[in-house]
Amino acid sequence: MPEKSSEQMTLILHSGEFDKLMSALILGNGALAMGMDAVIFATFWGLERFKRGGLDCGKLSSKHFLGLGRWMVHRRMKRAGVASLDRLLADYKELGGRVIACEMTMEIMGIDRSSLRQDLIDAFGAVGTYVNEARQSGITLFI
């Protein structure tokens, strides 16, 4: 049994909404910047964002932009020094954050590996993989 540590944040990213995805990446990047490990276990709508083009603005409905419209949100993010989702995800990977794709989601939602951005995915796993990561993590969240 791995010892409990405060040194890892393990997120289940179940939702694919703009604000939830953004929160997950900001949390992961924050943990990494503070010397923790970070794992995102992507399931259901969260995994859909890891499909090719899944982060494209066109794939996000207007309600995903906080009810403000895409242009306004992007202007405010820029002004606040917040990177785009693409940039946040690139930072996450560069800082050593890991992404695990849920194999059961792939089967149920009909997502095959070739449709996923495999450059962003470190491993494909099932619930056992998640439990092993989470049980040694100081911070566990379902987003």
Place this chain on the structure above:
Amino acid sequence: MPEKSSEQMTLILHSGEFDKLMSALILGNGALAMGMDAVIFATFWGLERFKRGGLDCGKLSSKHFLGLGRWMVHRRMKRAGVASLDRLLADYKELGGRVIACEMTMEIMGIDRSSLRQDLIDAFGAVGTYVNEARQSGITLFI
């Protein structure tokens, strides 16, 4: 004060959506299969699923089926070797998973004990019950 352990997963199941309920049961079963204890504290829409007939397909709207239709989802679940919600819940109980029904939810949402599947519910409790379970759990999630 109980000592912090990696040996329990304690979930608050607040949502009653098909994909969230499925995730909770798969997580619980995964934890149990790996030798951990598991507790589901069922509140609000999550508790409604523990009413008699609460897992019936007819009670789940089409949007609860991943936007794919009930038949397609069931076919894919079967192909992926994923059990139905009924079977996942039966497995959860057989593996020793516990379900605690939130008494406050029952009062606010007007759910009485006789309408609940008491064969699946181990205890009725309030927030103090939850806190006692969660504070000794290595994995805590709000689903």
Place this chain on the structure above:
Amino acid sequence: MPEKSSEQMTLILHSGEFDKLMSALILGNGALAMGMDAVIFATFWGLERFKRGGLDCGKLSSKHFLGLGRWMVHRRMKRAGVASLDRLLADYKELGGRVIACEMTMEIMGIDRSSLRQDLIDAFGAVGTYVNEARQSGITLFI
């Protein structure tokens, strides 16, 4: 690195829905009543509830009242001995619960300090503030 403890509950309150807000406050108050520390890190729609008037009934749509109508929910809450959101929040503060407002949310959603109920907010912080609180918390949830 702070040592892992069972003595704090740290919630991210991302959602602003009636039932989620109520759950967060009941959880926080429960933890405090049992001698734990509690922190609510308010982001996105959760932070909007900390605007002046953000807890007013008129600001909550009918779907936020469990599909039952405002009057019915309030009657049931009263009968169940559950305080109003205003009262739950006042209790939370009196018991020593802390609220941290997410600065990034303020910039992206265009919320300025003067529009927030600063009497309820203990600090303004970024993700680093959250990670520091959460990594020493026994219970971490994303609501």
